[in-house]
Amino acid sequence: MSRPAWTAENIPDQRGRTAVITGANTGTGFEAARILAGRGAAVVLACRNSAKAADAADRIRAAVPGSTVTTLRLDLASQASVREAAEEVRAGHGRIDLLVNNAGMLGSRERTVTEDGFEATFATNHLGAFAFTGLVLDRLLPVPGSRVVTVSSIVHRGATLDFDDLQTRAKYRRDAVYGASKLANLMFTYELQRQLAASRARTVALAAHPGMSRTEFTRDLSPANRFLFDPRIKLLTGWILQDRAIGALGMVRAAVDPEARGGECYGPPGRAQLTGHPVRVESSATSHDAGAQGRLWRESERLTGVSYPLTRIEA
Structure with missing residues (x-):
């Protein structure tokens, strides 16, 4: 017998916990913040646009009276902004229970x-998240049950990383670069989990993806593709697109499900993983290449100048 669908009703009480969610002013990130705030978590919306973040915070407070919602300016495309945001969140929070690396861009x-000389999509979707996580990780490490959740995409399938040209100077194709950055999100998650486990940390790392959800992310698509995401034609496309509140549940489940384990990925069920309530899913074989994961980690350290506060403890 199949298990019931995992919904917001399955979320344990989050009172006393702090969740930092990047890119939470819109889309599935906003929905995840709203859902967690509704279960009692103190939520930090870490966003590039401060005005939009403030508006999102107001909307969550209106939807969830008594909720604790604050904002943090974070532009993941700027390593200077990443460092400023990390210092601010460290100064304001002695502990972080959940870090959800949700922000991303299509390019x-x-x-x-970027101002740092990095290709913008790779800088935002991977390098910014890598650096921000490393700079605030010490606020998670002492916290039992703390988690780092990084949001990928089904488009990572078929993607590859060219380590000889990570900045795609030789050949730039927007969709390929985006897919590679989402593959990097998964490789980062799996390597981070390996290092957390080796250091016997209380923190674990997981990944998630929202399937195909209607969000403002589609503003960067071509007019023809944006048409498919228009709510007015929902009856025509409902079988391949889902509401963002359901799409958000993948990252929420990865963040709070007591049965979830480090190194797992959550997203919609089925072979295509387009729609549906989240289950544990498998990512591509390429994403599990341990050698590539380690190489990406070392290159990310070199490019960002960020080293993680982890020490391997031998058994």
Whole structure:
């Protein structure tokens, strides 16, 4: 007999816990913040646009009276902003129970670089999350049951990482770069979990993806593809698209389900993993390449200058 669908009703009481969620002013990140606030968590919305973050916080407070919601300016495309945000969150929070690396971008059709000289999509989706996690990890490590959840995408399937050209200077294709950054999210998660386990940390790392959900992320798509995500044609596309509140449940389950374990990934069920309430899912074989995971980690340390406060403890 199959188990009942995992819903917000399955979320344990989160009172006394602090959750930092990047990119939480809109889409599935906003829904995850709203859901966790509804279960009692103190939620920090870490977002690039401060005005939109403040508006999102107001909407959550209105939906969840008495909730504790604060904002943090974080531009993952800027290593300076990452460091400033990390210092601010460390100063304001002695402990973090949940860090959800949700923020991401699809990127422009033409290659752009950040102020640090990195290709913008890779910088935002991977390097920013890598650096921010490393800089606040010591606020999670002492906390029993603390978790780092990084949000990937089903488009990681078929993606590859070219370690000779991670900044895609030679050949830039927007969709391929986005897929590679989402593959990097998974490789980062699995390598982080390996290192956490080796150091016998109380923190674990998990991944999630929202399947195909209607969010403002579609603003970067072509007009033809944006049409498919239009709520007005929901009856036509409901079988391949789902509401963002359901899409958000993957990252929420990875963050709070007592049965979830480090190194797991959660997303919609089925072979295509497009829609549905979250279950444990398998990512691509490429994402599990331990050698590539380690190489990406070392390169990320070199590019960001961030080293993690982890010490391997031999059995």
